[in-house]
Amino acid sequence: MVFKKYFIPRFIQYLTVLFIGITLVFIIPRLLPSDPVEHQLNRMTAQGQYLDPAAVEEMRETLQELYGLKGGLLEQYLIYWKRLFTGNLGPSFTQFPTPVIQLIKISLPWTAGLLLVSLLLSWLIGTVLGGIKVSFPNSIVAKIIEFFAMGIRPIPYYIMALVLLILFAFVFPVFPMTGGYSMGAEIGFNLKFILDLLRHAFLPIMSMVVLEIGGWFIQMRNVASNVIEEDYVVYAEALGLPKIKIIFRYIMRNAIIPQITGLALNLGFIFGGALITEIVFSYPGIGTLLYSAILAGDYNLIMGVNIFSIVGVSTAMLIIDLIYPLLDPRVRYQ
């Protein structure tokens, strides 16, 4: 019953959003004035190669086919979907003929790992600190937490990242300056390599965590300080329930709901890349991949990365909607 009334409509909505998003990804590059095929042909001739017209024509056709630009729009669109379902996003333009999907496959784990860990860490720390601040508003600890959370938050991200890098990789060289792992390290699932990975990931993750804690802290603090004023919390006090129980079962349990929504929503963004982090720490990932794709006009690659983002964000939204009834009984059975 609930399944039919709640899950199925929601799932249909999810598919619709995906369909529209992915269709937009198909349409937008085709509205641009530049034609990637001509672009590439021009580049080849510009390099001074002599190509006879027949060869150029042949090459144009091959390229059009590779880019999915052959035939009428409808035909292209159908081929586009067919390719998507077979996991084929076409070849990259700049790194011809490597398939786009392979480039994304190489970069995605770095990005997802980096963003997932920093998201979870900052969420957890920010939420707990926000909870402490509201539960013991006048304690010294709460005041110190608030001071730092509010003080650090306005620092621009790139400055924070550079300061960390200079401090802990240059002045006190505790952590490596660049890369995802040491040059020449043996890649494999062993302790040595994992430790090497963690050492390289530490500064990039910290740079994000330190700043993001503030945001989660403030949201938790604001929501929880509203919950404290709710009738059911005031009444729990009037009935003399123990403070600890009121904090966890009455205040936090209700304040955590928007916090979890925020977390799930942000999980959707972990496929989008973290460009500045990747640049400052020379860390591999989707951000740099997308950036260079945009600079070079590598349409297939841009489209591929966008499709991943669209799927990521809309799946995250779907998950929020599916778990929400578990968190908040008021949206159950509606």
Place this chain on the structure above:
Amino acid sequence: MSMIDVKELKAYYTTEKYGRIYRVRAVDGVSFQVHKNEIYGIAGESGCGKSTLLKAISGLIKPPLEILEGEVIYNFDDQSLNILSLQEDKQRRKVRGIRLSHIPQGSMSVLNPVRRIRKSFQDLIDAHLKLENRTHLNDMNMVKKHLDALGLEWNVMHSFPHQLSGGMRQRITIALATILKPDIIFADEPTTALDVVVQRGVVQLIKKIKKEQQNTLIMVTHDLAIHANLCDRLAIMYAGKIVEEADVNLLFNQPKHPYTQMLLDSLPKLGDKSTRTSAPGTPPSLINVPPGCRFHPRCPEATERCRREIPELVEVEKGHRVACFLEEGSK
């Protein structure tokens, strides 16, 4: 001996805005006694400090509410307790919910929206009864018995608050507030925002519990009809002070304070077709209270003295206290 003895209680809300301190003098020198087993009513226009008075006497004090002066003594059978001198928050918690209980306003959502009703009962029992020789089954049997006695269905225990109607939620809340057989029950506008039929049911329910458990009940509402129907004695509050207090019948038949008379005049009477006048004017701000008698700007009989001096609440006849110079003069 009286069950509750409130002496010269002053409870203000102190807030600071742009460096200026504002004091809302919500309870300003209130003294009264409540006898064991009686139903003591407190009436007055909204904003006159009734809820604040209840908060202060049950020790629910947190900023911006402050107690400036006064004592609140409870004389339970086995002990006497000055609740305001219990500095320790933990000690006050031990009293609330089991010795003193609260029935909240009908419109409030006092049940945790993410917790099943059963859990709210369990939370209260866990908070106040010692764990030894207690089992979950026994606890739930106790709840079941209580619900039976009040004519409520056990089934609702498995619901979430939002699944119940407003009237049902209020009955369940009353059951919750009284499950531990408190010595004293404070009811703050328990029928406000409920429809008339439900109101009746709620009043009946409170009466029933009171009769069975023999508790002392303090009933706060602006609805004089409920007071007439339920209370033994009644106090009328105006702008943070009690202006008159007497046996309910006496007070309804021979109101002495002009404010009380004004309130009673605004009530409809059977067979009287003339239009009712509502009390003219508005209650004063409790931040800038008028000097002298607080009622003088609205009082038809105010004299020069009323504008300067504050009348004391004095006994003008046995069991009838009034704070008005007119009464003092006539004595």
